[in-house]
Amino acid sequence: MSDVTAEELMAITASRLLADHKVVFAGVGMPLLASAVARHRHAPHLTIVLEGGIIGTTLLPGKLPISTNEMRAAYGAQMLTDITDIFLYAQRGYFDYGFLGAAQVDMYGNINTSVIGTMERPKVRLPGSGGANDIISLCNEVLIVTQHEPRRFVERVDFITSPGYLSGGDSRARAGLLTGRLGAVVTDLALLDFEPASRRMRLRALQPGVTVSQVRAQTGFELLLGDEITELAPPTPEEIVIYRELRDGPAAGQAVTADRIAAADRVAAAEPA
């Protein structure tokens, strides 16, 4: 797997969760890249929406935005509107997926992007919610993609910036969040979801070559296990090429040399590199 970075693995795994003809409200970075990969592969009619007021962006390969509020994010868009309007489409129910990263996520899918420590005595004051709170509150199905490490996967987040299932059970609905559900959490180690009754995070599938105990070791809380833990298919050469072309530009695609394809093939065959 040495040829595929953790980020590529996560983005490609996550991209497979997005179905054609749906609308995805994506955060910048990995969620956007994963959405773009899906559009270029199996979901050509996937509509990507960004909070900067941008609907139906196509992105210019090699010129990916670093903000959802810039011209690179708007490239090829079908509609430009204002920020509030985008979120009101979400509130109305139009967006099938909300797609987020997370600095810190807990066993109920609550996300913290506000503070490490307490607000009264912050160790690190993080930038804040941005649109994350709204995306997780208002989109129909929320996907989270983030690196799997104990400092990110904590039992309780220091601060609930963006509400997942709050304290589990029906607490999300009781708080007035009547729509929206957390679909999946994608990491470099695994695919996880939430057990329907307790709403606790549950391991469903492993990235190629990863073991359950490895996932447990990188998780800061007791992880529920699905009835059947499957292994995810490794990224295909096609997916890797699409990803790298998007990230680095068409030149990267043209420069996909025989050895890169061979390397990707090795990955596909899950052979040691």
Next chain:
Amino acid sequence: MEQVLPRTDRERRTTDRATGRPSVDKRITAEEAVQLIHDGDHVAIGGTLYSRTPMALVFALLKSRRRHLTVSRPLACYEIELFLSTGALDRIVSSWVGIGLPWGLAPIFRHYVERGEVAYDEWSHLAMGLRYKAGAMGVPFLPTLTMLGSDLATRLDLQTVTCPYTGERLAAVPALNPDVALIHAHRADMLGNVQVDGYQHMDVDMARAARTVIVSAEQIVSPDEIAERPDRTMLPHFAVDAVVAAPYGAYPHECYGRYGPDLRHFDAYAAAAKQDGPAAGLRYVQENADAGFADFLKTAGLDRLAALAADAEELTPR
């Protein structure tokens, strides 16, 4: 618990009514325009993050060394750090404060907020939008389905309302009526009819919510030219107090279709801020804002500005 709004703001807004401004020549300089801003004011800064930020106006405000300001923005960029470094800010109202993702956490912002030297009221992005919208609509709050259940809501003491028709419980986001809004636009005429290309961010609601509206524009055009494309007008003259000619007035941030962001400038700023903290912010203001925006653009150089314009040309439909 911090208060959601300073009490004076709550009291003022119950009688907050906009008045139509006359149809007169409103052209003034950025330096004259910031005379409309007073110590203790709430200043809303248009655009978002590094897009269409009214930097020429921001620089003039920095230079004026106003104090005890509250600044609100949908997403705030490093201009917040500059205000902090000059001691101008008491309070930030936003959903996100940083420089931009590639530059990591904003060190000067962290310095002040972590020490409790400035208040940061963190709202969700939609809540910011609805606060301006409520202000723009002339109503005291708007109901919404966002922010419920979060610690953001608890910390801000966000209230809920029960729908009188269905019994549903919704978050009640309070109106925000800034004392002043600073907006950068593509075109304006001297009367204050304002046109913007591309995404509008929250500028329309922000301006209509504000008591004083200062608009800078890439181009001052004739009223006839505005009337040629009236569908592009986002603010009518009667909602605008001052018009400032400011070509490249969002630099080093981007202006849709005109020029891209100068990311190299960001690199240099972020490196200095990381190394020297608030001292770097103050130095930046002294070297750039205090010298005046025209000199700042001269330092950037015509070649650089032309390259950023070429970036925009590649990325936007012609």
